[in-house]
Amino acid sequence: MDLLFNKTLQVQVKCKDCDDRRTFIRVSIELQLTSNPVHRKDLVVRLTDDADLYFLYNLVISEEDFQSLKVQQGLLIDFTSFPQKFIDLLDQCIAEQDKDHPRFLLQLSSTSSALDHSPASLNVVETNAFKHLTHLSLKLLPGSDVEVKKYLAACLATVKQEKEQLQQRLRTTEEDLSRQLSYAQQ
Amino acid sequence: MDLLFNKTLQVQVKCKDCDDRRTFIRVSIELQLTSNPVHRKDLVVRLTDDADLYFLYNLVISEEDFQSLKVQQGLLIDFTSFPQKFIDLLDQCIAEQDKDHPRFLLQLSSTSSALDHSPASLNVVETNAFKHLTHLSLKLLPGSDVEVKKYLAACLATVKQEKEQLQQRLRTTEEDLSRQLSYAQQ
Structure with a gap:
């Protein structure tokens, strides 16, 4: 287990039929090494909330999962460089999170009416003069x-x-x- | 919630097909007051293990449950006096637990091959020159x-x-x- 990132970030929460709100969520990124049955590395993304002990969202990305993510979202990097690129994006969100109009924003969005017990997307969104650009969108499942x-x-x-x-x-x-x-x- | 007892006790663990062993288990007894929909008091007995965070056994005894327990085990006390009597028995086990041949012994016994995920009986057993006397036997369910x-x-x-x-x-x-x-x- 290799902990690559573990920080509390401001997140914009978007649900169906509810007002957008901002809250703080802990994002951790780990590289999990498994050698049984075969050697493999999985990237584990985990969202938790220091104030709500039951809050847990998980995503495990294997090298194969990453290939479809890469195609799906038009990524130009490989699995090895992905964690650092993801961390760079999160750090950009942190750098902007105190601004009134942050250029980079972390969004947690769910299609259901609340966050509880339904899948949610963690998006890194850049807002420029022209439009919202989603740099990355990861689908996480509630624990x-x-x-x-x-x-x-x-x-x-x-x-x-x-x-x-x-x-x-x-x-x-x-x-x-x-x-x-x-x-x-x- | 009224915490009546919360101590670590030596327990003799008995399973099917396994040697008896002694271990330490935390026993807590709480009186839980509920006022919705009606006023009622439940006695909550809980076994945990400070060394094994997943270990949890529970029993909730309502006043009605106690009536059948009373008949079943020939108890001569009422629901109100039961918690203190139970605590007295546990304290007697504590007083004897360092002896080679304790007169009072707390026993956790399961009919399945291990303690995990199966009901277990918590028994207070007195051993005299003639026989083993079970003063109390409570059936607990794994959490x-x-x-x-x-x-x-x-x-x-x-x-x-x-x-x-x-x-x-x-x-x-x-x-x-x-x-x-x-x-x-x-």
């Missing part, structure tokens, strides 16, 4: 209960570990400083 | 993916909060002690 469960268990394991490290740091800080303090007071 | 998901989200929210409090405490401890230190060194 199943099993996927959300696994994701939460992984988060919990990490946060527990971080908590233990903090507890340890607090203990040593208290010890160190009170030792120094008693030494200084002598 | 569904949705239940495990909810449980993990609740744990994650708690641990995140605890982590933030620790971070805050570490900051104030560092500030306080270095202020005292610089004062003492003057």
